[in-house]
Amino acid sequence: MDKEDEYVKTLFYGLMKRERGMLARAITLVESTNLKKREQARMLLSQVLQYNKGVMAHSMKAFNAFRIGLSGPPGAGKSTFIESFGKFLTAQGHKVAVLAVDPSSSTTGGSLLGDKTRMPELSCDMNAFIRPSPAKGSLGGVTRTTNEAIVLCEAAGYDIILIETVGVGQSEFAVSDMVDMFCLIIPPAGGDELQGIKKGIIEVADVVVVNKSDGDLVAAARRIQTEYVSALKYMRPRSRVWKPQVLRISSLTKEGIPDLWKTMQSFQHSMVDSGELVSKRNKQQETWMWNYIRDHIMECFITHGGVKNILPELTKQVRSGLITPGTAADKLLKEFAKES
């Protein structure tokens, strides 16, 4: 066995021993774009997948961890919520991992500084693991890493994985495609302040959480709750067994958090019992495979020597209407099909 395999072995046993430091190092490995490290990451992930499957079979469960996506406009109170909700869960004996997806992030990969200030108590909790978004890259790159980090957290014994979208853009949809349950967190404000919410994101929410329902804001929170309840009525149900709910909570006073957790558990039970969770996860796996293929092919296409040579001129011709987009695409694809 060479040195690299030794490293994979060390990480694997570290995960089995539920060492947080080893989990952090394992995630750093899957975040690497270095070819050699990606090979090690693949070895580690295949061992971990096998292990996770074994644990599921042994416990006769359909899953190792409950994966929950959290999204909402900036200022809705996501960090405050994760701090309160995370502490609530660890107090009940759960192990909670928090992963962030932020393709626009410029923070350095391993730094926890931002999260220490955002979630001061949870980041000191021995039963919580907080990982900031991988620093660089396209949405494709960041989501791939997050997907793989989920698998590693599960192997390290985390039974609740919270995946938070920090950035704006398409990341909310990407996250809704990698979790069991998707929660939209909104502040008790209407109109302009809710502009940050992407169209269509409400349709993928399993629960809408109106945060900051405390003090003077309770009346506004009630109003927003009613608005969302009626908006959801007109949406096509995505599940046979679950109707999206709208709940009010306060992350500051923690009021409503136990009820929200009950709602989440009831969602989980319905999805497991009906078999919908298994089919949802199976479908997600396939979706991600195609996402990666699409990303990879695009990358190869754009960096292909022949394509690079003729692309600027063809683009110019398409823009000025000298040739049709279809003809240009055919020429480019023909060039791509040639050996580079």
Ligand code: GDP
């Ligand atoms: P994020 O941008 O979504 O992560 O939002 P933050 O968690 O940073 O919260 C934004 C602001 O809202 C902060 O000033 C929080 O103190 C405040 N906030 C968060 N949750 C609550 C809440 O439940 N009630 C009230 N009154 N304020 C809150």
